[in-house]
Amino acid sequence: MKGKVIVSSFWTRFFSMGKAQAITIFPFILLKHPLDRENKVLINHERIHILQAIELLILPFYVLYLLEFVCRLLQYRNFTRAYLNISFEREAFRNERNLNYLKKRKLWSFVRYIRR
Structure with a gap:
């Protein structure tokens, strides 16, 4: 799943408390600026979050994230x-x-990045 990309300065600021250029609210990737649609690195970052959310059945992803x-x-x-x-x-x-x-990411790869 790639996520549907939507440009919305309002919703991006709303969900990120004004701090993010983009945010993933499954199944959407919200972007602050139209030119960000061309930013492959930013879109890839948000697509990683889409996959993380799917792995954790969406709601638990957001609970654990918070x-x-x-x-x-x-x-x-x-x-x-x-x-x-x-x-x-x-x-x-x-x-x-x-x-x-x-394409090569293993299931639950985020676990390797947990710090104590």
């Missing part, structure tokens, strides 16, 4: 550091430039 974010926020006391250390984000950032990553 729980891990809260734990990281308590750990680092910094929004950006907390966000960058969420296991789902670590996997997506580490592999976003590899446009073939989703």
